[in-house]
Structures are given as structure tokens and as C-alpha cells.
Amino acid sequence: MPGSVGMQCKVLYCTHSAVTDYTSITHHTSIGQLTSVSPSITGGEADVSHADLTTLYEEYVPTLAGVQITGEVVFDPGAASHEAKLIDQLLVVQTWAVQFFDNASTTPADNSIWFGRGFLRDVDISGGIREPFTASIAIRLSGMPTFKGV
Numbered sequence: 491m492p493g494s495v496g497m498q499c500k501v502l503y504c505t506h507s508a509v510t511d512y513t514s515i516t517h518h519t520s521i522g523q524l525t526s527v528s529p530s531i532t533g534g535e536a537d538v539s540h541a542d543l544t545t546l547y548e549e550y551v552p553t554l555a556g557v558q559i560t561g562e563v564v565f566d567p568g569a570a571s572h573e574a575k576l577i578d579q580l581l582v583v584q585t586w587a588v589q590f591f592d593n594a595s596t597t598p599a600d601n602s603i604w605f606g607r608g609f610l611r612d613v614d615i616s617g618g619i620r621e622p623f624t625a626s627i628a629i630r631l632s633g634m635p636t637f638k639g640v
Contacts, residue, residue: 500524501563501627502587521575525624527561527588529604529637557631558611559588559604565615565625576625579610586610586629606635 501521534555539548565576587605608631617623 500589501527501559501561501629502589519575521579521627522563522565522625524588525562525564527559529635530556530558530560532556532558554634557606557608557635559586559629559631561588561627563625563627565617565623576610576613576615576627580613581609581611583607583609583632586631602639604635604637606631606633608632 500523502519532555534553535550536553537548538551563576584607585605586608587603590602608629610627611630612626612628614626615623616626
């Protein structure tokens with residue numbers, strides 16, 4: 491189950507545009523190991539009232555206003571490729587996923603996974619002399635995400 495104590499998970503992105511479900515996430519690049527992760531789903535509303543409204547009441551329908559996944563990624567400032575993986579992906583729309591390692595398998599289809607189309611919106615790198623570097627990230631998803639458990 492995602493979020494279990496001691497479970498490992500990583501964030502990854504897939505540049506292949508034909509990702510339709512978790513089984514097609516095969517050509518992916520891992521951003522890194524997550525130390526924390528939190529999805530945020532916000533509801534909203536849309537005014538569907540017509541101009542020829544015969545009553546004094548407006549009509550509304552529920553909407554999915556936004557989905558964002560935030561987390562902390564272990565960051566290695568000495569690896570140029572690690573920085574490039576984060577910085578170069580800012581504002582690039584592609585498939586993003588958070589893979590949980592529920593089982594011994596590293597295949598996405600064998601583990602719980604959250605994924606959807608979106609973009610890396612925020613990267614905030616921090617650390618100190620005697621503490622590990624981390625990068626706080628925010629991934630903004632566009633459309634309906636998939637939360638798949640095993």
C-alpha cells in the first residue's frame with residue numbers, strides 16, 4: 491500500500507507520448523528516490539447557467555480543479571546529470587509517475603503507481619555542510635490522474 495512505513499518509491503518521467511496506462515510506462519527516466527510524497531486533489535465548480543435562465547438560480551457542476559504531487563527527492567549536487575534531470579524538465583509536459591516498490595519487482599505493472607500527464611512546476615534544492623541535499627518538487631498534473639494499487 492502506498493505510504494506504508496519503510497516503503498521505497500521513486501519519481502520518474504516518460505517522454506513517450508503514447509502512455510495510456512501503467513503497463514506502457516517502459517521508456518522512463520528516474521529523477522530519484524523520494525523521501526516524502528503527497529498528492530493534492532482540488533475540486534472546483536463550473537457555472538453552466540444559460541443566458542435565457544428562467545429562474546433566479548444559477549446552475550453549477552463539479553469539476554476537478556487540479557491535481558498536484560509534491561515531494562522531497564534525494565539530490566546529489568556532484569552529479570551533473572542529476573541536476574540536469576531536474577532543471578531540464580521544468581515546465582515540460584509529459585507523463586509523470588510515482589512508483590512504489592510494493593514487491594521485489596521493479597516493473598511498474600507489478601507495483602503501485604500514480605501517473606498522469608503534467609509538468610514539473612517547482613524545484614527547490616536545499617542542504618547543508620553536514621546534511622544531505624534534497625530537492626522539493628511539485629508536479630502539476632493536467633487531466634485525470636491514475637492511482638493504481640496492487
